[in-house]
Amino acid sequence: MNIILPNEPYSFEDGAAVVEGNILYLYRPIDFDDLMIEMSYAINGRDTCYYCGKKIHPSKLTVDHRVPACFGGPTITNNLVSACKHCNSRKGNLYEDEYWRLLKLEKxxxxxxxxxxxxxxxxxLDAFxxxxxxxxxxxxxGSVEPLPEDWLYHGNLNVITMRYRLNDPIGTGFKRVKSRYKKSKTILRAVLVSSNKHxxxxxxxxxxAKVGSHSDLVKVIVLENVVCMY
Ligand SMILES: [Zn+2]
Known part of the structure; x- marks a missing residue:
């Protein structure tokens, strides 16, 4: 899939990530989530809540995941909108369309x-x-795929180059994946990979997946318009 990119010229952290000719080039290791959140603000603005349409006070500005993060909704621009804190917390684990339905029923x-x-x-409301x-x-x-099917990649996983970074947290994130697997034998969160499989x-x-030999359960989203240069 292609991610939505902001208008050019766009540069993040002094050229660590640059948009050129509808491609996002990554020149240095960065926190990809942080990049996507900054890009989402560049695309969607920081002023208006996507859901209630009200002006957002800067201290109440958040990004909301349209497909909720708890169901593996990835932090990519396609899945992020600017939302007020109130809507973000009320929406909680709801999908975008479910939250719209709830707002309508309440109205x-x-x-x-x-x-x-x-x-x-x-x-x-009870039926909802x-x-x-x-x-x-x-x-x-795991009886229903929580992510849109056309986001997922069904090729060979072994070509992925894993990049270890000093600040990669091995702890709470790892435990979260493990405890979700224990409950449901699924891994909800998809991994994000550049077009050159980094x-x-x-x-x-x-x-x-490596430790427990669960690579068959790993879902991959390949970002076709992102190229890793380091
Ligand atoms: Zn709102």
């Missing part, structure tokens, strides 16, 4: 007048939450 519930309408609005909880369970236990994000997933 309807505010408008009702008669007791009968009131109980109908409440029933609609029952449906969402069911779907969340299916995503967590690992950009997902170090702990790769490490866990």
């Amino acid at each position: 309807n519930a505010e408008k009702v007048a008669t007791p009968e309408e009131k109980s109908q609005a409440k029933a609609a 939450w029952t449906d969402v909880k069911e779907k969340q369970e299916e995503r967590f236990n 690992l950009l994000s997902g170090f702990n997933v790769c490490l866990f």
Whole structure:
């Protein structure tokens, strides 16, 4: 897949990452998540909440994952929007379309007048939450793929070059992958790889897969318009 890039010229951390001719070139090791978040702000702006449409005070500015991070939603510009803290925390583990549905149902519930309408609005909200909880369970236990199918790469994993960096955290991230695997025998988080197959994000997933021989469970997203030059 191609990630959404900001308008050129774009440079991050004094030329560590540069957008040239619709390609993102990475010249030095950087935190790829940080780069994607900065890029998302460059693309989506910092002023308006994507969900409620209100102006965002700088102290309340966040990026929200449209496919929630808890279901493996990657930190790439395609999956990020600018959102106010309020919407971000209310959205929680909901997918973008689920949050839109919730906002609509709540709006309807505010408008009702008669007791009968009131109980109908409440029933609609209850049905929404029952449906969402069911779907969340299916995503967590691996019976439904939580990521859009067209984001995933189905080629050979062995060509990935793993880059060790001094600040790669081996600890909480690794434990998180391990405990999720223990519960559901799945690895929700996909690893991000450049077009020339260098690992950009997902170090702990790769490490866990290597240690436990679970490489068949690793999901890969290849970013076709990102080239690693180091
Ligand atoms: Zn908002």
